[in-house]
Amino acid sequence: MATPKKKVSKNETKSDFSTYIKGFWILFLGGLGALALVFLLASWGVFGKLPTFEELENPESNLATEILSSDGKTLGKFYNENRTPVKYDDLPQNLIDAVVATEDRRFYEHSGIDVRGTARAVAYLGSKGGASTITQQLAKLLFSDEPSNKLERVIQKVKEWIIAARLESQYTKEEIITMYLNKQDFLFQAVGIRSASKIYFDKEPIELRPEESAVIAAMLKNPRQFNPYREISKDKSLERRNTVLALMAETDRITEAEKDSLIALPMKINFSPEGHADGIATYFREYLRAFMADWIQKNPKGKDADGNDEYYNIYRDGLVITTTLDSRMQRFAEQAVTAHMENLQREFDKQNEKNKTAPFRDISEEEEEGIINRAMRNSDRWRKMAARDIDVDQIKASFNQKTDMRVFVWDNGPKEKDTIMTPRDSILYYKRFLRAGLLSMTPQTGEVKAWVGGIDYKHFQYDHVKTGRRQVGSTFKPFLYATAIDQLHLSPCDTIPDNPYCIPAGEMGTQRDWCPANSSGGYRGMVTLKEALANSINTVSARLMHRVGPNTVIDLIKKLGVDTKDIPSVPSIALGTADLSLFEMVSAYSAFANKGVHVEPQIVSTIVDKNGTVLYQSVPKAQDVLSKESAYVTVNLMEGVTQYGSGARLRSGASNDYMYKNVITGHPYAFKNPIAGKTGTTQNQSDGWFMGMVPNLVTGVWVGGDDRSIHFPGIRYGQGATMALPIWGSYMKKCYSQEDLKISQEAFERPEDLSIRIDCSIPAGGSQQTEIPDELDF
Numbered sequence: 001m002a003t004p005k006k007k008v009s010k011n012e013t014k015s016d017f018s019t020y021i022k023g024f025w026i027l028f029l030g031g032l033g034a035l036a037l038v039f040l041l042a043s044w045g046v047f048g049k050l051p052t053f054e055e056l057e058n059p060e061s062n063l064a065t066e067i068l069s070s071d072g073k074t075l076g077k078f079y080n081e082n083r084t085p086v087k088y089d090d091l092p093q094n095l096i097d098a099v100v101a102t103e104d105r106r107f108y109e110h111s112g113i114d115v116r117g118t119a120r121a122v123a124y125l126g127s128k129g130g131a132s133t134i135t136q137q138l139a140k141l142l143f144s145d146e147p148s149n150k151l152e153r154v155i156q157k158v159k160e161w162i163i164a165a166r167l168e169s170q171y172t173k174e175e176i177i178t179m180y181l182n183k184q185d186f187l188f189q190a191v192g193i194r195s196a197s198k199i200y201f202d203k204e205p206i207e208l209r210p211e212e213s214a215v216i217a218a219m220l221k222n223p224r225q226f227n228p229y230r231e232i233s234k235d236k237s238l239e240r241r242n243t244v245l246a247l248m249a250e251t252d253r254i255t256e257a258e259k260d261s262l263i264a265l266p267m268k269i270n271f272s273p274e275g276h277a278d279g280i281a282t283y284f285r286e287y288l289r290a291f292m293a294d295w296i297q298k299n300p301k302g303k304d305a306d307g308n309d310e311y312y313n314i315y316r317d318g319l320v321i322t323t324t325l326d327s328r329m330q331r332f333a334e335q336a337v338t339a340h341m342e343n344l345q346r347e348f349d350k351q352n353e354k355n356k357t358a359p360f361r362d363i364s365e366e367e368e369e370g371i372i373n374r375a376m377r378n379s380d381r382w383r384k385m386a387a388r389d390i391d392v393d394q395i396k397a398s399f400n401q402k403t404d405m406r407v408f409v410w411d412n413g414p415k416e417k418d419t420i421m422t423p424r425d426s427i428l429y430y431k432r433f434l435r436a437g438l439l440s441m442t443p444q445t446g447e448v449k450a451w452v453g454g455i456d457y458k459h460f461q462y463d464h465v466k467t468g469r470r471q472v473g474s475t476f477k478p479f480l481y482a483t484a485i486d487q488l489h490l491s492p493c494d495t496i497p498d499n500p501y502c503i504p505a506g507e508m509g510t511q512r513d514w515c516p517a518n519s520s521g522g523y524r525g526m527v528t529l530k531e532a533l534a535n536s537i538n539t540v541s542a543r544l545m546h547r548v549g550p551n552t553v554i555d556l557i558k559k560l561g562v563d564t565k566d567i568p569s570v571p572s573i574a575l576g577t578a579d580l581s582l583f584e585m586v587s588a589y590s591a592f593a594n595k596g597v598h599v600e601p602q603i604v605s606t607i608v609d610k611n612g613t614v615l616y617q618s619v620p621k622a623q624d625v626l627s628k629e630s631a632y633v634t635v636n637l638m639e640g641v642t643q644y645g646s647g648a649r650l651r652s653g654a655s656n657d658y659m660y661k662n663v664i665t666g667h668p669y670a671f672k673n674p675i676a677g678k679t680g681t682t683q684n685q686s687d688g689w690f691m692g693m694v695p696n697l698v699t700g701v702w703v704g705g706d707d708r709s710i711h712f713p714g715i716r717y718g719q720g721a722t723m724a725l726p727i728w729g730s731y732m733k734k735c736y737s738q739e740d741l742k743i744s745q746e747a748f749e750r751p752e753d754l755s756i757r758i759d760c761s762i763p764a765g766g767s768q769q770t771e772i773p774d775e776l777d778f
Contacts, residue, residue: 063291063318063610064195067285070447072606073327074198075281078289078314082274083191085182085318085610086205088174091193094210096177097253098217102244104134105251107177112136112168113161132160134180139163186216189274200228202272210254211262214244215269228269238267281330283453283463284603288323289314291603299615311734317609324447324602324618328741332734333438333450340665340727341436341455342410344703345716347663348434359432360709362684371707375427399424408433408459430459431706436527437464437582438727440699443590446599446620449697450731464702465694469579473680473688473720474536475700478592480562481533481637483553484544485756486630492530492637493760499523501539503546509570516542516575519681519715528760534635534645536679538575545574559590559625560598576680585691586700592634592676593693593748596626628751634694635748636758638676646679646721647690650729663722666730673745679725685711685718690725692732695744701727 015190064079077084086279100107112135132140139160167176193216201212208216218226218240228237242263249259272279276286277311292314299462301308312319352358360368376382387397405426406416421429433455440450453463460467483489500523516538523539524531532540545553550569558564567578583601589597600621607616626634641647653668654660660667673694680689686708691700703723705711712718735743 009685034611047335062316064191064193065314065317065319065321067281067288068320068322069281069325069327069330070323070449071326071328072083075323075325075327075330076276076279076285077274078292079189080315081191082189083182084194085192086194090204090206091178091181091210092206092213094253095181095193095205095208095213095216097248097251098210098213098244099134099177099220099248101251101253102217102328103137103220105247106250107134108173110258112164117635133164134169135164135176136160138176138180138183139167141180184220185223186219187227188229188271195274199272199274200269202270208554210248211241211245211265211267214241214248214262215267217244228267230273234267241267250720269310277458280327280334281325281451281466282457284325284330284448284451286457286461287451287453287463287466288321288603290320295607295616305428306741312609320606320608320610321613322605322608324449324605325451326449326741328738329440329450329673329735330452333440333452333731336666336727336730336734337436337438337455339454340412340730341434342413343663343665343704344717344723345410345434346460348712349432351713353434355713359428359587359705361711361713363709363761367709371431371709372424372427375431379423379427381423399427402458408456414456431710433460434703434705434710434723435460435462435464436724436727437468437702438699438731439582439586440464440697440731441586441590441601442696443594443599443693443698444696446590446602446622447605448601448603450652450699451603462706464582466581466583468702469581470687470702470704470739471576471682472578472580472585473576473682473687473689475585475678475680475691476573476578476580477536477541478531478634478638478678479557479588480541480544480548480553480574481529482592482626482630482634483548483556485633486556486626487548487552489756490529490633491757492528492633493757494529496529496532496543498525498527498537498539499548501542503542503571508546508550509568514542516572524676530637530640530760531645533678534640534643536646541574542571545571550574556625557588560591561600561624562588576682582700582702584691586698589691589693589700590698591625592631592638593695593698594631595628595749595751596624596631598623598625615757620644629754629756632751632754633756633758635676638678638693639748641677641679642671642675642692646719647675647677647692647725649721649725650675650677650692659716659722663726663728666733667726669729669733671729671732674747676748677728678735679720679724681715681721682717685713685715686719688718688723690720690728692725694732695746695748697735697743699728699731701725703727 062079062083064077064082064084066077067075069075102185110133112133115282138464142163171179172402183192183195184196185191186200188199190196190199193649196216197203197208198221200215201208215228215237218237219228221240224230225233226237226240227233245254245262248254249256254262276282296312296314299312300701301312302310302356304310307600330373355361357363357365357368360371362523363371378398381398382395385398400422402420402422404418404420407421407426407429409415409417411417435454436452437454438450438452439448441448451465453465453467498518500515500517502513503510505512518538519536524537527535527537529539529540531537550571550573554564554567554569557567562580562584587598587601602618602620605618606614606615608614642650649664649667650669650671655667675692675694677690677692680691681687687702687704689700691698693699701724712723716722732743735741736745
């Protein structure tokens with residue numbers, strides 16, 4: 001028999017339904033309450049510290065210090081994180097459109113929160129993402145750590161929501177998207193939109209084209225997976241770029257026709273890395289780093305809570321250093337050095353093919369071994385192994401074990417190649433390369449305009465502008481002549497005997513008779529002072545030194561900015577036996593072009609903090625050293641060097657000579673304007689110098705080997721006129737091609753009251769009366 005169903009009353013049905021409704025509202029309101037409690041607790045910092053109002057107002061960031069040229073170009077940066085912020089006005093509209101269309105198409109409509117996306121993140125404990133708004137992504141970039149589990153991921157979302165709401169209340173939409181782009185990491189040391197724009201396209205953000213902005217917006221999703229430079233991700237980057245362009249059309253940022261035309265374009269980048277060894281002025285930037293370390297110690301930015309000095313940090317404080325370098329002149333200088341040194345190296349290698357001790361000459365096997373051992377002990381390999389307490393014999397043995405390495409080569413410019421060799425062989429390999437240095441300066445202001453410390457900073461980090469000191473050879477002689485002119489009122493037209501001459505032992509600190517011979521081996525009889533300097537006649541230098549004495553010359557160069565503590569007071573300094581830096585030489589020569597006034601070299605114009613406050617403004621330091629007359633007459637003497645002396649090739653035309661075709665870069669120069677200069681060559685052709693001046697630019701060039709025993713076998717290629725002068729000529733041709741640089745082609749300004757005869761066509765006793773006879777009684 002079937003059991004009869006129990007009859008349910010209407011009141012009981014209504015009661016059950018009410019229970020369900022009540023339960024629903026309890027759960028719903030309880031959930032809302034729990035959610036509100038979570039947000040309340042998060043806002044109180046229970047789940048971790050939230051940023052204060054002040055922190056939101058000034059979010060902490062590692063800001064790179066930017067190094068600018070005098071013409072406003074970025075030379076490089078100092079950074080832990082390569083970030084240089086830009087303002088909203090510096091962003092192109094096409095980039096803003098690309099980012100909004102791709103990352104957050106309702107960006108301008110919401111108050112920082114995508115409720116649906118956040119709800120999904122909570123429901124799935126973060127496993128299906130959160131569709132974060134741009135403001136939430138900024139919150140994460142600014143303040144959140146990476147969560148380690150799903151619960152932390154949910155809490156992170158809550159914190160991001162709170163921070164996003166606070167950001168929206170304090171910043172405009174324009175400020176939020178600007179901060180977002182300034183914080184993004186685009187790989188390859190490109191942190192922030194400005195670095196990304198410079199590194200991937202070598203341009204400022206405002207210059208980005210729509211298809212380029214789409215490439216950058218594409219990387220926001222995953223900078224590694226959609227990177228346009230990595231070979232493995234180029235295709236994905238192009239595909240993602242086109243997706244961005246399609247999204248821009250979908251959101252009416254561009255038309256369908258514009259989308260189709262942009263998608264049809266190939267993806268082109270101009271990868272320009274900004275590592276510390278990349279870009280231009282690398283040697284200068286490294287010297288600037290030391291300059292800034294000294295400046296920071298002398299200029300604390302304030303006191304901390306304990307009353308101790310706080311100092312600026314060039315790696316995170318976002319300073320802007322405007323230097324005196326001109327980016328165009330710097331590039332011209334580097335191009336001139338590169339072109340000539342590759343040519344010169346080719347000839348140097350050719351002449352070493354039969355040299356059994358290559359790259360060294362005139363040394364014994366024991367001396368060669370000593371050079372190699374010193375290089376081994378000074379190497380990073382030796383220092384690192386010694387720091388690990390490895391036995392010396394083991395360290396030495398490691399230098400004879402072959403290993404993979406990437407080495408420098410000349411191949412239509414500086415390049416690298418992979419090879420296998422022992423560390424010892426690599427020492428010999430690098431020793432064979434000739435080195436170079438160039439410094440260019442405005443004499444009236446002391447502003448350094450170009451600084452090239454070597455042939456390739458990555459592989460040859462020794463700076464031959466400021467650190468390197470080498471014998472200067474005959475480039476020292478203008479200091480001697482200037483002293484003689486200033487003391488004795490000599491004229492370039494005065495004649496002096498060129499025949500054997502000695503300073504006896506016991507005089508002026510000499511231990512024995514000092515009787516210098518001419519490099520030519522012969523003598524010319526009576527010559528003018530102008531001819532003597534133009535042809536670097538040593539016997540005339542000896543006679544002048546005997547009259548003025550070495551102490552007087554040393555006093556002069558000390559006033560010209562030369563460190564004289566290691567220069568002996570002996571007559572032989574007249575021939576350039578002293579070791580000086582290129583920096584000192586250019587600084588000293590500048591006084592001749594600047595009417596006898598020495599201006600201390602300047603490398604920094606201003607230092608500005610991230611808020612635009614000027615922290616440093618350079619003030620030139622000047623000192624009268626020579627009379628205008630003495631300086632002008634010395635310049636006149638040096639003009640003879642380029643008219644008919646060792647620098648005359650600057651004015652010559654083409655030549656069919658092998659040397660001119662294959663070594664002398666930039667020839668023919670065919671300069672017509674007044675140029676004062678001096679070549680210098682040291683013993684055994686170890687060093688080649690050229691110092692050249694026009695009225696508003698003084699430039700010095702040095703070329704030589706890493707050791708004095710590395711040199712050409714003969715004077716033809718080993719002289720300063722072949723090793724160094726072509727770099728000066730090529731550099732100046734490039735500078736003159738850029739008319740807005742305003743490099744002078746005029747004559748040096750003549751003093752109004754000039755009393756020394758410089759026009760040798762006018763006889764003594766004419767309108768330019770000299771105080772001593774034409775023929776000097778030395």
